[in-house]
Each structure stands twice: as C-alpha cells, then as structure tokens.
Amino acid sequence: MTIINGMLYFAFPDLFREGNMGGLMVGVPPIVTDGGDDDALKDDDTSIHIxxxxxxxxxxxxxLTPGLFVITNPNHDDVNDTIWVSTFRTQFRF
Incomplete structure (x- = not known):
C-alpha cells in the first residue's frame, strides 16, 4: 500500500505593513495511491486543501488573523461538495 501527502506553505512577512504576515498553503491530504493487493483501497479522486x-x-x-480554507473533493471523493471554512484567531502575548 502506498499513501502520500504533502503541503507547500508560502509566508510573506511584513506584507503591506511591518509586523503583518500573509500566508498561502496548498496541499494534498493523505491519499492511498496504490492499494497493494486490494485495489478497492485506492482513492480514485484527489482532495486539494488551499x-x-x-x-x-x-x-x-x-x-488578529482572519483566514479562509477550501477542501475540494473531501475524503478524496468527487461526489462530496467542496468545503469552505472561514477562521478568525486573536492572539494575546503577555
């Protein structure tokens, strides 16, 4: 059985103003690319996480860090609708 996953992360420090940061992540959640002796285990479609x-x-x-992420073909199944999630993080440092 072969399972792969990966992600690229791009950070842009001091974007638009000193101390701020932009970030972009693109990846593939763990996916079975070879089911070995059982082809039924193989994922036929591919999810993308952005x-x-x-x-x-x-x-x-x-x-303050607002964010947005999208997962296409959740669970590596193209019959599943794309998932859209917004986030908001507040960080206090003492």
Missing part, C-alpha cells in the same frame, strides 16, 4: 491567512499585528501584544 488555505490563506493574513495576520494583522495590532500592537506588540495583540494580533
């Missing part, structure tokens, strides 16, 4: 974030550095102690 995520984008932007961290606003409000001050030295507070940052």
């Amino acid at each position: 995520e984008a974030i932007y961290r606003f550095q409000v001050n030295d102690n507070i940052s």
Whole structure:
C-alpha cells in the first residue's frame, strides 16, 4: 500500500505593513495511491486543501488573523461538495 501527502506553505512577512504576515498553503491530504493487493483501497479522486491567512499585528501584544480554507473533493471523493471554512484567531502575548 502506498499513501502520500504533502503541503507547500508560502509566508510573506511584513506584507503591506511591518509586523503583518500573509500566508498561502496548498496541499494534498493523505491519499492511498496504490492499494497493494486490494485495489478497492485506492482513492480514485484527489482532495486539494488551499488555505490563506493574513495576520494583522495590532500592537506588540495583540494580533488578529482572519483566514479562509477550501477542501475540494473531501475524503478524496468527487461526489462530496467542496468545503469552505472561514477562521478568525486573536492572539494575546503577555
């Protein structure tokens, strides 16, 4: 059996303003590419995970990070609808 996965992450420090950061992630969740003796285990379709974030550095102690991610063909099955998720993170540093 062969299972693969991978992700590329691109970070853009100081994007638009010093201390802020943009990020873009693109990857493939673990997928069975070879089922060995049982071809029924092989995933016929491929999911893609795409995520984008932007961290606003409000001050030295507070940052706000909205984000959005999309998963196409969830569970490596093209009959599943694409999933869209928005996120919002607040970080306090003491």
